[in-house]
Amino acid sequence: MGINRRSFFRVLGLTGATLAVGKELSAGSVRYGGIEFYGILYDSTRCKGCRGCEFDCAEAHGFPEPPPSKGLAPIRKTNENCNTVVNTLKSSKGEVYVKRQCMHCNEPACVAACLTQAMHKTMMGPVTWDGDKCMGCRYCMVSCPFDSPKFEYHSPNPKIQKCDMCFERLKTGEPPACAYNCPNEALLYGKRRDLIREARKRINDQPDLYVDHIYGEREAGGTGWLYLSKVPFEELGLNTGVQQSSYPALTKGFLYSVPTIFVLVPSLLLGIHQATKNDNPAQSDEDGQS
Amino acid sequence: MITLLNPTKMDNPETSAALRQGKPVWRFLLAEMKPRGKFLTPFNIVSLPIMLLGLVLIVIRFWKGIGSITNLSQDIPWGLWIGFDVVTGVAFAGGAYVITFMVYILKMKQYHSIVRVTVLNGFLAYVFYAGALLLDLGRPWHVINPIIGNGFGTSSVLFLVAWHFLLYMIAELIEFSPAIAEWLGAPRIRKILSGMTIAAVIFGITLSTLHQSGLGALYLMAREKIHPLWYSEFIPIMFFVSSIFAGLSMVIFEGSISHRVFFSQISEKNHRAQQGILKGLSKICAGAMFAYLFLQMLVFVHNRHWDLLGTPMGYWYMTEMIGFVLLPMILFFISYRRSNVVMIRVAAVITMIGVILNRLNVTVIGFRWDLPVRYIPSWMEVVVTLAVIFTEIWIFRWIINRMPVLRDPPEWAHDNI
Numbered sequence: 001m002g003i004n005r006r007s008f009f010r011v012l013g014l015t016g017a018t019l020a021v022g023k024e025l026s027a028g029s030v031r032y033g034g035i036e037f038y039g040i041l042y043d044s045t046r047c048k049g050c051r052g053c054e055f056d057c058a059e060a061h062g063f064p065e066p067p068p069s070k071g072l073a074p075i076r077k078t079n080e081n082c083n084t085v086v087n088t089l090k091s092s093k094g095e096v097y098v099k100r101q102c103m104h105c106n107e108p109a110c111v112a113a114c115l116t117q118a119m120h121k122t123m124m125g126p127v128t129w130d131g132d133k134c135m136g137c138r139y140c141m142v143s144c145p146f147d148s149p150k151f152e153y154h155s156p157n158p159k160i161q162k163c164d165m166c167f168e169r170l171k172t173g174e175p176p177a178c179a180y181n182c183p184n185e186a187l188l189y190g191k192r193r194d195l196i197r198e199a200r201k202r203i204n205d206q207p208d209l210y211v212d213h214i215y216g217e218r219e220a221g222g223t224g225w226l227y228l229s230k231v232p233f234e235e236l237g238l239n240t241g242v243q244q245s246s247y248p249a250l251t252k253g254f255l256y257s258v259p260t261i262f263v264l265v266p267s268l269l270l271g272i273h274q275a276t277k278n279d280n281p282a283q284s285d286e287d288g289q290s
Numbered sequence: 291m292i293t294l295l296n297p298t299k300m301d302n303p304e305t306s307a308a309l310r311q312g313k314p315v316w317r318f319l320l321a322e323m324k325p326r327g328k329f330l331t332p333f334n335i336v337s338l339p340i341m342l343l344g345l346v347l348i349v350i351r352f353w354k355g356i357g358s359i360t361n362l363s364q365d366i367p368w369g370l371w372i373g374f375d376v377v378t379g380v381a382f383a384g385g386a387y388v389i390t391f392m393v394y395i396l397k398m399k400q401y402h403s404i405v406r407v408t409v410l411n412g413f414l415a416y417v418f419y420a421g422a423l424l425l426d427l428g429r430p431w432h433v434i435n436p437i438i439g440n441g442f443g444t445s446s447v448l449f450l451v452a453w454h455f456l457l458y459m460i461a462e463l464i465e466f467s468p469a470i471a472e473w474l475g476a477p478r479i480r481k482i483l484s485g486m487t488i489a490a491v492i493f494g495i496t497l498s499t500l501h502q503s504g505l506g507a508l509y510l511m512a513r514e515k516i517h518p519l520w521y522s523e524f525i526p527i528m529f530f531v532s533s534i535f536a537g538l539s540m541v542i543f544e545g546s547i548s549h550r551v552f553f554s555q556i557s558e559k560n561h562r563a564q565q566g567i568l569k570g571l572s573k574i575c576a577g578a579m580f581a582y583l584f585l586q587m588l589v590f591v592h593n594r595h596w597d598l599l600g601t602p603m604g605y606w607y608m609t610e611m612i613g614f615v616l617l618p619m620i621l622f623f624i625s626y627r628r629s630n631v632v633m634i635r636v637a638a639v640i641t642m643i644g645v646i647l648n649r650l651n652v653t654v655i656g657f658r659w660d661l662p663v664r665y666i667p668s669w670m671e672v673v674v675t676l677a678v679i680f681t682e683i684w685i686f687r688w689i690i691n692r693m694p695v696l697r698d699p700p701e702w703a704h705d706n707i
Contacts, residue, residue, distance in 0.1 A: 114443050
């Protein structure tokens with residue numbers, strides 16, 4: 001076989017087309033370099049477990065009123081009807097309280113997972129959900145290391161529910177409802193960089209009170225919510241098994257290989273096809289019988 | 291199995307094109323819609339009630355929400371419908387890209403007689419099992435969003451998989467379309483369509499490489515949620531390599547049934563060729579499984595999970611690897627050496643069970659294995675899954691009985707590939 005002009009152009013065209021498609025499909029993890037996110041510092045040593053934030057959150061988002069504290073299960077999780085819970089736990093240093101909600105990662109797995117960009121990391125920091133885009137595939141739930149997104153399984157028009165850091169309030173300049181109303185100043189809203197500085201300062205000032213770690217500073221590549229504690233974070237029931245780097249980076253290698261494969265595989269296949277092409281049909285029939 | 295399905299009498303070699311003579315297309319299509327052959331066969335009696343029940347359940351699901359008929363939870367968002375219907379179903383559809391590679395790219399002509407049925411199987415698998423995805427979507431009316439650009443989530447593996455499903459279905463349809471043209475008796479259109487085959491094949495194989503592995507890559511971000519014996523950064527490669535023997539085992543399995551059920555449609559020559567084809571496929575299966583097992587061992591040794599072997603999940607892992615990969619691999623190898631067709635079929639069935647186990651171990655059984663309350667699919671999820679499979683078989687049978695798939699193409703359609 002030889003390459004004549006026509007087949008050369010055919011190969012060229014196919015390669016070009018695959019290059020174009022490959023480019024469109026290529027993607028890496030979402031990058032947020034250089035942007036200053038806002039976040040919330042939760043100091044669990046200051047929390048009195050009053051659950052006021054649960055009520056403020058329900059009010060701000062139109063959820064049903066949370067149940068009374070009496071007879072509550074020891075470990076509750078957020079669900080499609082409540083974006084935050086405060087659990088009271090027994091620990092090595094007596095009773096401790098821990099507030100749970102979406103962590104608002106710097107590089108959120110749910111945002112990288114979302115194929116319609118319904119999950120969105122806003123410039124301010126909150127991770128929000130857009131019902132006009134979401135197809136309800138729940139891949140965000142599969143990917144989130146904190147199991148934050150919750151799905152309305154019993155609705156014909158289900159939504160994904162999770163803490164949105166009161167994004168609507170933030171846009172009007174008000175802090176999130178929970179941070180704004182906390183009577184014990186356990187919640188502090190501000191720029192993430194300032195919050196980390198403040199958290200460090202608290203640990204330095206009272207090294208006997210705090211565990212020397214800010215949960216969320218590096219967890220999952222850094223999160224918007226930052227936790228301080230007087231007991232090891234396992235005892236707070238936080239997921240200490242999360243990796244200390246970005247989750248979207250885990251799929252980066254695969255996604256980067258896509259354009260390469262889109263160029264190499266068709267070229268290779270076309271090459272083999274040309275090479276095995278038999279110009280003598282009579283002979284190929286003989287081969288078919290073997 | 292033979293009596294279960296419904297063999298229609300197609301003894302008359304008269305082609306559909308001949309039947310069409312003198313009729314307008316719509317009259318012909320209408321006539322073709324009518325069922326042929328006996329209606330009350332055991333297969334129909336079993337499958338019809340399940341399909342109807344499945345339909346009722348689907349109505350309930352769209353009316354009351356996914357939670358009304360499934361056991362999915364906030365911790366387990368993907369269950370049987372994704373883990374089995376989509377992830378396993380697509381692996382079994384892998385035969386199409388392997389066989390088209392062998393026939394159209396490597397020009398292994400002895401496999402030409404099974405190309406059409408394999409491509410048809412692959413196409414229907416994508417339509418139905420990926421179609422079953424719509425049932426699992428909470429907001430299926432937005433399924434078009436990643437295609438029309440209401441959010442190109444290019445950083446998502448699922449975005450890639452969604453596009454690939456769509457494009458691959460089109461590629462498979464083009465590969466199969468000459469059979470449709472032959473059925474409709476349209477030589478001109480057939481000529482144009484078969485001219486597109488090679489391009490569709492090359493495009494299709496490329497897409498398959500990526501989305502077979504892509505289905506595994508979906509789970510890469512669920513790093514702590516999947517049991518460490520099944521999670522590794524090599525899931526995509528494992529899924530790709532195993533799709534080769536998963537697809538071919540399905541070809542062996544489906545071919546063995548088709549050859550009996552649709553016996554009268556297959557020419558004498560192709561009946562005789564069957565054994566050679568099975569032998570060849572079993573050799574490829576054995577080779578692919580050897581590579582797969584080797585990869586699995588490399589990953590296992592590399593991850594140093596020796597301590598986990600003594601746990602119940604460890605026993606389960608060993609069962610999968612020894613009982614459902616090593617054993618059928620040896621069986622394939624022996625049956626190839628001894629030309630034992632029965633043993634090839636047994637090996638294919640064991641391999642298929644192994645592939646189901648592997649996909650479910652990653653997606654369902656090993657997913658959040660540490661939770662106190664485990665996910666077990668509800669009977670309704672199982673019924674809907676069965677209904678989808680039965681519907682696919684009905685459509686498959688309808689097409690086989692009308693279009694030249696197993697049958698030789700009509701006289702006017704002979705050409706060299």
